[in-house]
Amino acid sequence: MKMLDQQDEDSADTEVTWEDQKNINAFSRLNMRIQNLEEAYEEKKKEKEYLDDLSSELELADEDELIKYRVGDTFVNLTLDATQSRIESEQETLSKELEQFSTKIDGITDEMSKLKVLLYKKFGTSINLER
């Protein structure tokens, strides 16, 4: 942790109003939220990549071959067509969810930048807002 030198300490405004406290709390809360969202986003992205790989592999698959597709925890023998349509609909759902996540993440990043400006203005070196 960085220690302030004496001059900074004297000039540092030690008065924290309720407004400031609310802003600090909001920043901390948004930080927590964005970390959770980014984790979930990465996971969904991985899932979507798996599905994309799958669908490209299936294009080369034999038409008559039954594919063991995992539903829940068991495998079900499905025709190529049925498998492909299931994969397509899952890909769509995932894309929509990924979009929602990234819009939320962008919104939160914006809010955090605004709060940063406010808080740095009031507290300058007395506060650390970087991750």
Added chain:
Amino acid sequence: MAQLEANPRGIPQAPFVGKVEEFTTESEVEGTLKKFQEMLSKYKYMETHLLQRKKSLESKIPDIKKTLDMVDFLISNESSPEPILTQYELNDTLYAHASIPSPKTVNLWLGANVMLEYSTSEARTLLSQKLGSARTSLEQVDEDLEFLRDQITTMEVNTARVYNYDVKLRRLRKEAGGK
């Protein structure tokens, strides 16, 4: 100073220190700091608790979803005359072939060594309900976690300010005494 209220699940709100001088006199600083530390550790304990609950909910939800997917699949295949060919998990790494002819009922494991037979549509309703309530609980836990985070931040800021105030006072006193 803000009033001490509680949030919907009964978590008390942390006191906010407006002006340090008004909140505590010089002699009480140590006692105040100790009290703050106590409250802070209580909040952190609650946070750990909630994080555990959140983890268990987060693992339950995909399980319910998988079961629901399977039931949906069975419902969508009800009309087809052919039996469904599956490989299911007999044991951890052991699978077996099964042929399921037009399923009309499923058995749902309800926990506590209880399993009940349901028609596929009833099963679907039950599972969707369970999924819905699990998701609502998760939302509540998230809300509580955010509220706790606010209180913990407030307490930490309070502690820092009281401590700084004390350091400043001691320095001023020392300078005044030295002159």
